Amino acid sequence: GAGVSQSPSNKVTEKGKDVELRCDPISGHTALYWYRQSLGQGLEFLIYFQGNSAPDKSGLPSDRFSAERTGGSVSTLTIQRTQQEDSAVYLCASSLGALRNQPQHFGDGTRLSIL
Amino acid sequence: DQQVKQNSPSLSVQEGRISILNCDYTNSMFDYFLWYKKYPAEGPTFLISISSIKDKNEDGRFTVFLNKSAKHLSLHIVPSQPGDSAVYFCAASANAGGTSYGKLTFGQGTILTVHP
Numbered sequence: 001g002a003g004v005s006q007s008p009s010n011k012v013t014e015k016g017k018d019v020e021l022r023c024d025p026i027s028g029h030t031a032l033y034w035y036r037q038s039l040g041q042g043l044e045f046l047i048y049f050q051g052n053s054a055p056d057k058s059g060l061p062s063d064r065f066s067a068e069r070t071g072g073s074v075s076t077l078t079i080q081r082t083q084q085e086d087s088a089v090y091l092c093a094s095s096l097g098a099l100r101n102q103p104q105h106f107g108d109g110t111r112l113s114i115l
Numbered sequence: 116d117q118q119v120k121q122n123s124p125s126l127s128v129q130e131g132r133i134s135i136l137n138c139d140y141t142n143s144m145f146d147y148f149l150w151y152k153k154y155p156a157e158g159p160t161f162l163i164s165i166s167s168i169k170d171k172n173e174d175g176r177f178t179v180f181l182n183k184s185a186k187h188l189s190l191h192i193v194p195s196q197p198g199d200s201a202v203y204f205c206a207a208s209a210n211a212g213g214t215s216y217g218k219l220t221f222g223q224g225t226i227l228t229v230h231p
Contacts (some may be wrong), residue, residue: 004158012121031216033218033219035219037219040223041223042119042121042205042221042222042223043159043206043219043221043226045218045219045220046214047216048218050216051194053217056216056218073138091158091159093158095217098216098217099216099217100147100208100210100216101147101164101166102219103149103164104150104159104161104219105158105161106158106159106160107158108156108157109142109156109158109163112158
């Protein structure tokens with residue numbers, strides 16, 4: 001497909017386990033963003049990539065969260081030692097470039113549930 | 116600290132009438148605003164945007180109005196259609212220290228229901 005692809009679509013795991021979430025952006029899109037949406041809340045910015053670099057990691061909630069992007073394409077968001085408050089929908093978006101008038105295209109998200 | 120607020124959790128409108136969704140912001144550094152639409156189990160879809168140098172932007176049935184002095188924007192949908200039923204998010208971005216990129220701050224969303 002031509003859109004942003006995220007996997008898995010759903011993930012249930014036990015507290016304390018590590019999880020990896022994957023994002024395949026639209027081909028050719030250089031900018032990539034991770035957001036999360038907790039129940040009843042708006043989307044919360046986590047991290048921004050331009051190419052393989054992350055100029056803005058200011059939204060990562062703690063050092064248990066990390067992300068990388070390789071080949072200017074696929075990105076993974078890793079959460080170590082998961083806690084119940086990590087339960088949320090994690091959304092990835094990509095845009096052609098970093099200009100603000102280049103709309104972000106979102107994937108359908110990964111729904112993460114921590115038991 | 117909620118910098119973008121959508122104070123109406125839900126809105127119900129009759130088909131063919133106008134839907135008005137409201138959004139307030141507190142950060143005076145915000146200078147670019149967007150509306151996204153979201154269906155259940157899908158990611159948000161971009162609808163329309165406006166720069167702070169304008170006070171109105173129109174695209175088909177969708178018009179966004181910006182009142183900078185009041186730090187308020189609204190999305191008008193005319194005429195409303197049942198397919199418009201979704202969650203609508205207002206979002207804003209700031210030109211941070213001369214480095215302009217698309218980091219967005221979102222409101223909590225408003226659920227719009229358009230009745231046939």
